[in-house]
Amino acid sequence: MTALLETKGLTIRFGGLTAVDDFNFVITPGELCGLIGPNGAGKTTVFNMLTGVYLPTAGTVHFDGARINGKSPAQVAALGVSRTFQNIRLFDELSVLENAMTGAHRHAKINLFDSLLRTPRHYREEQRQRDKAYRLLEFMGLEDRAGLTARQLPYGHRRKLEIARALATEPKLICLDEPAAGMNTLEKGELSILIRRIRDELGVTVLLIEHDMKLVMGICERIQVLDYGKTIAMGTPREIQNNPKVIEAYLGGE
Template sequence: MALLKVENLSKSFSGLKAVSNLEMEIKEGELIGLIGPNGAGKTTVFNLLTGVYVPTEGTITFQGKKMNGLPPYKVSYLGMARTFQNIRLFGDLTVIDNVKIAYHQHVSYNTLTGILRLPGFFKGEAEMEQKAYEFLKIFGLHEKANELAKNLPYGQQRRLEIARALATKPSLLLLDEPAAGMNPQETQNLMELIRWIRKEFNLTILLIEHDMSLVMGVCERIYVLDYGMVIAHGTPDEIKTNPKVIEAYLGEEAI
């Protein structure tokens, strides 16, 4: 069964179609790439999937559930998590608090327990602390747990975004340009990390990326978007030789 099924999805902003008639199907455990020239509508697709935008037309089915128009936090409850192209961390909070906030939906104590400092509070907080620390460790951020997120270097901020997304315990992870601004070595490490977390957490991953070496290196299937439409999809090898893709990218970036 498909984990995510997108049918006839369209979104227009005051008449301008940003995404039109998108069809997409992702099976459990797949690692899919979403590529396309600048302004092709890739991030809009993410915003539609995660409920930031309400689709103009079409349906999104996730784990057999239709989820058009659900607010983003409910999409998160259903098991979809994302990172942001323009990093959106909670800058004035510590690194570990960033992760704890994402883990909040799994916390067991209620508001009154927290206010009255009942035993459930201490138990819950201890669990959060430990889990958050584990996530940080995976991304090598545990030594910076008590630093403010805004003080991290760029590459670590990107990794913290992924750690934070993972803390919501998703089944589908959407990564929006995770390698943006990283050097080749960092990109290489990130590639391995993505492969590893997929196995470790049983994840399905959909990623937007401009770095072709990363996309071609890790993705099993690729969707190519141009002017809001899917112009091609297939394995990396098929995509590389697809004339439509080459045309869309001509003068843009070397494949």
């Protein structure tokens, strides 16, 4: 199977610090993979390089056959890579539905003319986006909250809304940055089922950064481990759990 996303020698330096060093990673369509490592290991920085937020110092990123390092976040998103943020980014004063619609916007089939003149096409398109956003809220179990402002949502629901918005861009690959952070045990259980369904039912390839080992080990097929910017292990959950380097990296950080 050819890669959906592949990085080669991906490296970034901030001043004297090499935050990510020679990161080589492959994910094929339909996989659900994990990226783990202690705090400060470079996980979020990898996402930032994959999504055009940071320009790598060295190395390449290919997505769906095209080289994407050097492209802007908007260009990368348009090619089908979507993400959520470790620090939730929502429009607090907009409704839950409107937040989800901001993701759907990318596929709008209208031009400036339609928008400015409020043509019938404009209204049809808006309705289409609204329907799509609503279906994704249903998928994430948030449809009862559609009319609330994002600010009114409890924390766990805010994380789910971010995922709904990221899915509304109709990505081929979704990168989730600690989606279970701040969730209670029950919410984490629900989330792990949802992440699986994103892959199984929506057909979206998933790359997951997550600290909760039970969640990661429970749903990922393959895991890559970073420590101080370097890959120290990759393999199945079982292989990772028994890897002495991984155990040491986590214990050393306590």
